[in-house]
Amino acid sequence: MSGIMEFIAGTKDFFLQNGAIGLFILAFAEASFFPVPPDIVLIPLTIMSPARGLYYAAITSIASTLGGLFGYFIGIRAGRPILSRFVKENNIQKIEDMFACYGGWAVAVAGFTPIPYKVFTIASGVFRMNLTTFFIAALLSRSARFFMESAIIMAMGENAMVYINKLLGPGSFLLAVVALVIYIMVKKTRITIHFTPEKLPGYSFAKKTSEKYIVRFGEFGIYIIGGLITAGIFGMMFIKLVTEMLEKELGWLDRGVIEIFKSIQSPAIDVIVNAINVLQQPLALLVLLAAGLLWAEYLHKNAMYPAMILITFSGSFVIQWGLKSLFQRPRLLPLDHPLGFLAYSFPSGTALLFTAFLGFLAFLITKKAKSRHKITAAVIWLMLIAIMGASRIYLGMSYPTDILAGFLIGVVWLASCIVAIEAIEYYSR
Structure with a gap:
């Protein structure tokens, strides 16, 4: 339990140190x-700078709404295919009908109260709730919660904590009931609200521009945009992690996670983990590489795919050689006979290799597989990395921050x- 509490406290300190950016990332995630809820960062930031309270509330509301949309699409892309394998379609349809009627209220209540919000964002995607209804419910409920927190603090300062705990803790359920009563009364008056995104400023321009781009470049264009955005976001996160690591500000994270793992140690788990470790040995990696090359050649009948697998695999070693040699972070437990850069732990070469190499194999599977198999490949990839x-x-053998x-x-x-192989395909046609 102490490890978990230290993890939560460290999470709070980490995001507090990063101000508005940290608040945005936490609210989205x-x-x-x-x-960990964003309130633990929003409240201290607003107390320290009341004049910026509404600014912080706006950031939290926007980020949380966008994160909710991300959870919604997780539900559509991953949750629904998994659910379909275990639950009959007619039973799923019944739940969908319930979400169509009451899903907006469920999301709104979860967004305003202490109920785990992410459960409902993902469930909304799984059961295909109307996206516009979901967006409005998420935006209004999250904004109501975060702006109310900031407004109370701006009015009462540090004394506001007592009222926040009452109003937005158990009291938030009472406020949700009041809102429901008001809604029923308004509905009886037959007042209706119509939302048409086509009337939003810039909607037509954005739609036409994206359609022209997709027509010109097709699937390759989507890969370029997605690849650059993904590489940019994860690259910035890596740079931020490096900065925090060099300033020795992530000890709380390493200690907290390591304590959690120590608390679950047992002989049975030892056997399983040691067996998994065998798959990370050089000989096993070479066998895996050979199998990947043969499989890619058999599946795609094109030499550029095995060549790109080899580049992905060898490039992972080159990258870790450069970064390990640069940062020279000693391992948690020194190796018996380390060779050069392998004596260092940051970043984890195993995590880097399996993320890139197995990820590229999963990508090749998705190019040939049906929709449900694409999800399966992605899930298996993530599970293997984890x-x-x-x-x-x-x-x-590694610090948690090494793995991250x-x-x-x-x-x-x-x-x-992935962008490189798609570019080769596009320009070789």
């Missing part, structure tokens, strides 16, 4: 997958390789 990373931490850094730079390298 919490709305779709991260367990398992490999967790095994390194469990065995004391390896994953981030691995995604950058993976995105670059």
Whole structure:
């Protein structure tokens, strides 16, 4: 428990140090997958600078709404195919009908109250709730919560905490009931509100521009945009992580995660983790590489795919050689006979290699597979990365931040390789 509390406290300190940017990232992540709510950063920032309270509230509201949309699409792309395998379609349809009637209220209540918001954002995608209804419910409920927090602090200062805990803790459920009553009363008056995104400023221009771009470059254009955005975001996150690591400000994260892993140690897990570690040995990696090359040649009948697999694989070693030699962070547990740059741990070469190499193999599968198999390939890839990373931490071979850094730079390298192979395909036609 102490490890978990230290993790939460460290998370708060980390995002506080990064001000508005940290607040935006936390609010976005919490709305779709991260367990720590943005309130723990919004409230201290507003107390420290009341004049910027509304600014911080706006940032949190926008980021949380965008994160909710991300969670919505996670539900559509990943949650729905998985659910369809275990639940009959007619039962899913019944739940969809319920979401069509009450989903907006469910999202609004979750967005305003302490109920885990991310559960409803993902569920809304799984059960295909109307996107416009979801967006409006998410934006209004999250804005109401965060602007209310900031307004109370701006009016009452540090004394506001008592009222915030009451109003936006258990009291938020009462406010939700009041809002429901008002809604029912308004509905009886037959007042209607119509939202048409086509009337928003710039909508027509943005739509026409995107359509022209897609017509000109097709799928390649989508890969360019997606690849550059992905590489840019993960690259900036890696740079930020490096800065924090060099300033020794991430010790709380390493200690917290390591304590959690220590608390679950057992002989049975030791056997499993040691077996997983065998797959990370040089001979196993060479066998995996050979299998990947043969499989790509058989599946695609084109030499450029095995060549790109080899580039992705070897490039991962070149990148980790350069970065490990640059940062020279000692390993948590020194190796018996380290060779050169392998004596250092940052970033994790295993995380980098498996992220880029296995990710590229998964990408090649998606080029031939049906829609449901694409999701399966992506899920298996993410699970393998998580398992490999967790095994390194469990065995004391890497710091958690080493694994995170390896994953981030691995995604950058993976995105670059995917854009490169798509460019080769496009210009060789």
